Amino acid sequence: MKRLGRLERLGTGIGWRPEIADAVEAMPGIDWVEAVAENLCPGHLPESLLRLRERGVTVVPHGVSLGLGGADRPAEDRLTALAERAGALGSPLVTEHIAFVRAGGPLTASPLLEAGHLLPVPRTRDALDVLCENVRIAQAALPVPLAVENIAALIAWPDDELTEGQFLYELADRTGVRLLVDVANLHTNHVNRAEDPAKALAELPVEAIAYVHVAGGFERDGVWHDSHAHPVPDAVLDILADLASRVAPPGVLLERDDNFPDPGELERELDAIRRTLKRAAPTESAAARRTASVTTPTATTAEAPVADGLPDSAAARQRVGLAQAALLSALVAGTPVPEGFDRVRLGVQSRALGAKRADVVAKVAPELPEILGAEYRPAFLAYAHGHPMSDGYRRDALDFAAHLLLGGQPEIPGSTESRRLLREWWLDRSGPAPRSQRPTARLARATRRVLLRR
Numbered sequence: 001m002k003r004l005g006r007l008e009r010l011g012t013g014i015g016w017r018p019e020i021a022d023a024v025e026a027m028p029g030i031d032w033v034e035a036v037a038e039n040l041c042p043g044h045l046p047e048s049l050l051r052l053r054e055r056g057v058t059v060v061p062h063g064v065s066l067g068l069g070g071a072d073r074p075a076e077d078r079l080t081a082l083a084e085r086a087g088a089l090g091s092p093l094v095t096e097h098i099a100f101v102r103a104g105g106p107l108t109a110s111p112l113l114e115a116g117h118l119l120p121v122p123r124t125r126d127a128l129d130v131l132c133e134n135v136r137i138a139q140a141a142l143p144v145p146l147a148v149e150n151i152a153a154l155i156a157w158p159d160d161e162l163t164e165g166q167f168l169y170e171l172a173d174r175t176g177v178r179l180l181v182d183v184a185n186l187h188t189n190h191v192n193r194a195e196d197p198a199k200a201l202a203e204l205p206v207e208a209i210a211y212v213h214v215a216g217g218f219e220r221d222g223v224w225h226d227s228h229a230h231p232v233p234d235a236v237l238d239i240l241a242d243l244a245s246r247v248a249p250p251g252v253l254l255e256r257d258d259n260f261p262d263p264g265e266l267e268r269e270l271d272a273i274r275r276t277l278k279r280a281a282p283t284e285s286a287a288a289r290r291t292a293s294v295t296t297p298t299a300t301t302a303e304a305p306v307a308d309g310l311p312d313s314a315a316a317r318q319r320v321g322l323a324q325a326a327l328l329s330a331l332v333a334g335t336p337v338p339e340g341f342d343r344v345r346l347g348v349q350s351r352a353l354g355a356k357r358a359d360v361v362a363k364v365a366p367e368l369p370e371i372l373g374a375e376y377r378p379a380f381l382a383y384a385h386g387h388p389m390s391d392g393y394r395r396d397a398l399d400f401a402a403h404l405l406l407g408g409q410p411e412i413p414g415s416t417e418s419r420r421l422l423r424e425w426w427l428d429r430s431g432p433a434p435r436s437q438r439p440t441a442r443l444a445r446a447t448r449r450v451l452l453r454r
Helices: 018-026 047-054 076-089 125-141 164-175 183-193 197-203 234-246 263-280 284-292 313-332 343-364 367-386 392-406 415-430 439-453
Strands: 011-015 032-036 058-062 094-097 100-105 110-119 146-149 178-182 209-214 218-220 223-225 251-254
Touching: 011 263, 018 047, 018 263, 032 047, 032 251, 047 058, 058 076, 076 094, 076 125, 100 313, 110 313, 110 343, 110 392, 125 146, 125 164, 125 313, 146 209, 164 178, 164 197, 178 183, 183 197, 183 209, 183 223, 183 234, 197 234, 209 234, 223 343, 234 263, 251 263, 313 343, 343 367, 343 392, 367 392, 367 415, 392 415
Parallel strands: 011 032, 011 251, 032 058, 058 094, 094 146, 146 178, 178 209, 209 251
Antiparallel strands: 100 110, 218 223
16 A cells, blocks of 8 residues: 555535535534535635635535546646645645546547546456556646545446455555545445445555545435435445444545535434444554554655556557447447446436436526426437537537527427527527627627518
């Protein structure tokens, strides 16, 4: 195991979201918060986060779009953006996911596709080599240590060579990266992929844990959906207790991304987490025995050496890239299911991706559901089925609106007015800057429309 630096103890925290910003500020006993990195602008941080920082509350940026498990090397601009957010927040570390979020492009001579979601990497030697190199690149670009999170998955790769615990152990061993262990994701993979959470915890290098995520979800037709929009179930707290009996985690954080309850319910969930940690805390003798059996870390992850490349790295990247592109294309573009995958489960994942896409576009461009009303969701899902996302959710919203306008839709009551509003919305947002609202500019636009009609 590469030697790791000591990170500060974070304590108990909650995911900061704009919808619950006031509630988080008022909650007692909040030691730290985590904010989605891509939703923050370093020069215009939310006032709520600034007030929390002034009170001494630690803020950790949590990335969701880097794609460290993808076949391509991490994009420099994304790494720079993550580093800027860590600097602006004075964060002791940054976190990301062990996942791929896009595939295709020049590496595979195929269209670049975006998942809009975190997808699992195959637990193969090729994928591990690529991930390790990508993690080293990220470590070299970031000003603070990096921790990476295990993800939840609806689907399993047919050619896995390692268990989740073995995969994470080798990743930490070879790179010195910290681990963000999500116990809710371990529960998800237990239900969906029959993976034993206790076995995964037993194989993990617990001394590499930076902190822990706890979240809720729901089960439907035998599939567990990691929604982050439901209460934390007892099964997830049981996995947290198992982890806490092995090691005292430096920090534990409650995640909630949607369907926000009243602040009292969130505080009760935090109290349940604290009680679980207290009950399961290892005795001093047990902790001493475990400490004696592992290497004591001393150097920071930021100092981990960066290799120029791994043996046959280009070939491994291409093999991983082809496999990921085939899977993602089946999920978002309707191409044949790659051999060995569960067709039914891929169908569930494909529908889940489309539903999430519709939800996020509605948040990014709330005017679209307002303009289209009840027709928004079915229209978007029909569009998504044959139009994969290629450049993020904002571009997706614009492309969806253009598709409706070019196709003569939406065909709903009052469609003439809906089309007019949709066209105005698209024109306002498709250019480099919103159209001028000065009277002279508006008159010029109206004149052009009259002339075009003639």
